[in-house]
Every structure is written in structure tokens, then in C-alpha cells.
Amino acid sequence: MQEVKGIKRFLPEFVYGGVDGSVTTFAVVAGSLGASFSTSIMLILGFANLLADGFSMAVSDYLSVRSASDLSPNKERYAKSPISSAIATYISFIIIGAIPIVSFILAYGSAFFFKNQVVISVILTGVAFILVGAVKGKVIGKHPLRSSIETLAIGSIAALLAFIAGYFLRGIIQ
Numbered sequence: 001m002q003e004v005k006g007i008k009r010f011l012p013e014f015v016y017g018g019v020d021g022s023v024t025t026f027a028v029v030a031g032s033l034g035a036s037f038s039t040s041i042m043l044i045l046g047f048a049n050l051l052a053d054g055f056s057m058a059v060s061d062y063l064s065v066r067s068a069s070d071l072s073p074n075k076e077r078y079a080k081s082p083i084s085s086a087i088a089t090y091i092s093f094i095i096i097g098a099i100p101i102v103s104f105i106l107a108y109g110s111a112f113f114f115k116n117q118v119v120i121s122v123i124l125t126g127v128a129f130i131l132v133g134a135v136k137g138k139v140i141g142k143h144p145l146r147s148s149i150e151t152l153a154i155g156s157i158a159a160l161l162a163f164i165a166g167y168f169l170r171g172i173i174q
Helices: 002-009 011-034 039-071 082-097 099-106 111-140 144-173
Strands: none
Touching (some): 011 082, 011 111, 011 144, 082 099, 099 111
């Protein structure tokens, strides 16, 4: 039961970091594919996104939680540490956000991943969205399938927008 309490305590950070990490990293992948960038450039942009955007989200989360704590009339009863919240967001962002680029990394050492890197990335990212949504649904008492579909839809729309942007803007840099 203690484990469920821990999950509930950091659920917002897990969902916030995980969804945003996978959405933004997959958006980099989709935009890079739309722009016909090389895998090397896509990986550079993907890792830059993981580190910089993950840090930005963690700092924003820290400031948000600290502000909420400062506004709380009973500060000593505010349950969440700003540092713990920021760390949970960053870890979730990095781990789940790395999923869209795993197949591209593995493609450097495997012919199978090289031939299927885009398809594998799409599948792994979709699974990540579904799992984050399912965990969220289960913990908050909503139907996990509905929550999974919602999360997958949001991620898919973001990826489509990034691909379209990359596709239409690719002529600018070529």
C-alpha cells in the first residue's frame, strides 16, 4: 500500500514529465522526418530536447510547487517538496522522453533497427503514451483504456503537427 501512496503522491509529475517528454521528443523525431533531416541531426535535436526541455520543466515544476507552498496558509502541512517534485518530473521526462529515439540509437548497431527505426519509434512511443495514460487512469480511478486513448490522441496530434511543420518548412533550409 505504501508503493501506491508514492505513485499517487508523484502522479502529476509522472504524467506531466512523461507525456511532455515523449510528446516533445517524438515531435523532434516527426519534425526531423518531415524535414528529411539525417538521423544524426535528429538525434542531436532529440538529446538536446531531452536535456534542456527536461531541465526547463523540472525548474518550472520546482517554482510552481514552491509558489503553491508559499501561498499555502499552513506551510508546514504542505505535503510536497519542490525539489522532490522537480526531480520526479525530470526523471519521468528523461526516461519516457527517451523512448522515441531508442530505435534510432539502436539502428547504429543493428540492421533490423536500421531498416525499421521509424516504425519502431512510432510503436514504442504509442506504447509509452498508452502506458502513461493507463497508469494515470488506474491511480485516479478512471478507466485506464479511456485515459490511454486520451493520452495517445494528444501525443499523436502533437506528432502530426510537428511532421507537417517540418515537411512544409524543409524547403527553407535545403
